[in-house]
Amino acid sequence: MDDYPLLNVFWTMLWFFLWIMWLFLLFKVITDIFRDHDMNGWAKAGWLIFCILLPYLGVLVYVIARGKGMSARDVKQAKASEAAFQDYIRKTAGTQGAGGGSSTDELARLVELKEKGAITPEEYEKAKAKVLA
Structure with a gap:
């Protein structure tokens, strides 16, 4: 040493x-x-x-x-990767984009309406059956 x-x-x-x-x-x-x-x-x-x-x-x-171009290409690739990841998550979770929602979202909305009293329990059951069908 x-x-x-x-x-x-x-x-x-x-x-x-x-x-x-x-x-x-x-x-x-x-x-x-x-x-x-x-x-x-x-x-x-x-x-x-x-x-x-x-x-x-x-x-x-x-x-x-x-x-400078290197960093711009890095940012562009990171954004593209993030967009692809978010798209994958949306597809995997079952959401259909901006207009429609998944059945989970629809059920959550129905529960919320039922708790607020906007729909009756019977209406809730009919809507739930329609969403799950």
């Missing part, structure tokens, strides 16, 4: 952490290159070759040149 002082351990950990951060950034840049639909194939190939042959410089230049 005397051969490797504490300061050297700190520097090793720092460089390792920075290397891992750079790897994450490299993969994010490569993903963004392929995700950008506005860029043609030759531009994608050029950026990819630049990032592979001169990795540190390529990633740095890409982030400087196209960083």
